[in-house]
């Protein structure tokens with residue numbers, strides 16, 4: 185049996201960086217990734233047989249734990265009827281009905297195959313619906329790898345976009361304006377200056393790609409008001425927060441109604457699924473109901489729908505999100521107490537079943553604060569926890585994810601590992 189190292193050596197000759205998605209390569213934390221052989225409940229096992237308590241959960245989908253029997257059996261039943269039809273199928277109707285029931289702002293939805301497809305399509309729809317070209321995003325927020333999103337704040341008051349990746353034309357990046365998250369005045373100033381040119385503002389209502397940074401009180405309402413006033417669409421990218429921070433997502437948790445919502449991760453139950461949706465009059469501009477084109481060979485795939493529907497059924501159990509939140513709070517409170525006891529500057533954030541860990545004694549509310557944290561110390565903590573059988577997200581700028589398979593014993597085991605891991609930070 186090959187070792188993790190042997191596999192990574194070979195993988196690097198076959199895939200860019202040896203991975204099919206960059207963050208998996210452990211570049212920001214150092215060292216080499218392990219290769220997972222199987223997963224079950226709260227655990228991953230690598231090809232060397234080492235077991236990890238997993239707080240990444242495939243980057244969010246595994247909210248009921250890995251390999252849940254109900255999801256597995258639903259997929260097995262669907263596979264028995266065929267893998268893909270390329271025609272409409274009943275499961276797509278059930279999925280659309282379920283989404284609208286759980287997220288009432290989504291009157292009409294379209295399935296796609298990733299969060300990136302969902303956000304790319306939502307942006308195209310906002311531009312087509314409004315006839316405007318500019319979009320607004322937030323520094324530190326990630327919406328997938330669509331060209332329009334690979335843009336960082338440029339210089340100057342209008343923060344014209346500057347590509348963060350080769351291959352993104354400057355002309356396109358210029359159409360993406362960037363704001364600092366949780367800054368009320370900056371958003372007001374931008375909309376006062378160019379509000380009539382803005383097709384849509386896309387935001388992670390709880391950013392989870394600059395670590396986990398909750399919105400300040402009233403901030404999402406402020407964005408809602410600005411978009412309404414200036415005729416721009418408010419797009420909540422709930423690929424990560426959807427069905428995780430509350431059953432109805434962040435829009436239910438904070439009581440804000442966006443014009444469009446993008447979904448992914450949990451909605452697929454571990455299979456490749458994304459979706460976007462919103463008001464009927466907006467969504468019915470999408471082909472073939474309207475002129476704005478978007479399509480996908482495997483969109484609404486029956487096996488993927490079966491996995492997603494089984495997971496969406498499980499998370500509707502009475503008290504599911506309250507208990508998930510309680511367990512997440514138990515974890516972050518335990519970590520905070522251990523860090524305090526070890527005299528380590530540390531703070532945490534939590535919304536529902538997602539959390540953030542920061543090596544700083546500040547309350548982290550902005551991208552600037554997040555990037556000023558002690559990432560070197562995070563990286564040492566990450567490695568120490570991995571050595572002790574706990575897998576945190578391999579980056580100081582990712583959120584952590586709780587699942588209902590992580591019971592109190594698993595959390596206690598995690599805190600036991602953390603006690604020892606924190607101690608190593610003081611010894612070096």
Ligand code: KE4
Pocket residue numbers: 205206207208243298299300301303326327328329388392393421422423424448449458582
């Ligand atoms: P995908 O195209 O990776 O399915 O979704 C893109 C996306 C869109 N919106 C939000 C808020 C997201 O968090 C994501 C993807 N999240 C990352 C984790 N930070 C996926 C992990 C990866 O890139 O491998």
